Amino acid sequence: MSEQTTPQRIALVTGANKGIGRAVAEQFAALGMTVLVGARDPRCGEEAAAALRAADGDAYAVALDVTDPATVQEAARWIEERFGHLDVLINNAGITGSGQVSPEDATDQIPSSVDLGMVRAVFETNVFGVISVTNAMLPLLRRSPAPRIVNVSSHAGSLTMTSDPDGPFAALLPSAAYTPSKSALNALTVQYANELRKDGILVNAAAPGFVGTDANNHTGFLTPAQGAAVVVRVATLGADGQTAGFFSADGPLPW
Secondary structure (H helix, E strand, O other): OOOOOOOOOEEEEOOOOOHHHHHHHHHHHHOOOEEEEEEOOHHHHHHHHHHHHHOOOEEEEEEOOOOOHHHHHHHHHHHHHHOOOOOEEEEOOOOOOOOOOOHHHOHHHOHHHOOHHHHHHHHHHHHHHHHHHHHHHHHHHOOOOOOEEEEEOOHHHOHHHHOOOOOOOOOOOOOOOHHHHHHHHHHHHHHHHHHHHHHOOEEEEEOOOOEOOHHHOOOOOEOHHHHHHHHHHHHOOOOOOOOOOEEEOOEEOOO
């Protein structure tokens, strides 16, 4: 009798050339997964993939702009041709809309004076881009014995937390772009989970916490590796794992 081998698990991470996405890719590689480094800039993606390979990881760069359907479809075609399936999708790519400023501290996010163009751009990446990528990758995920989708959200996406006048967000400026985009992403997570539950595809949202990245000019107090840990944990849930959940490093979060 020939010895059976466990197929290599394939994980795609969008926005994986830096920050939390790159840290997620690094941790997946350390677990022995084949990591597909999604990045808008092919050069940056290849640099990140090369660094993973230099650390003995199995990594490939994938040109992928979540706001460009052509690159999304091409990425799906390449993954199918090269690997035939996908086990894990991490929808990590996102923007704040306010440049290198924490969105909660950005005066240009205040609802009564926000620029609608900025709101549209943020939703294009943080919400519509997730739909585009997820739908393109679903046929590949359906071929996995244990498919997982994790949407990288934020504590700010919790309506319960942001509406509490005595809560942790009470002192921060209101946001009409970034924060609502993450609330919408959370709602989207639940709807995908409800649709795909019968197929055994677990779909969850994860909040990395206040991580120091380019998006907040590295003012966050957590490292990308610390923020990535909850994403990786949710992405590797067992068959009895939860779906339609919202998690932080400390456990479930309220919607």
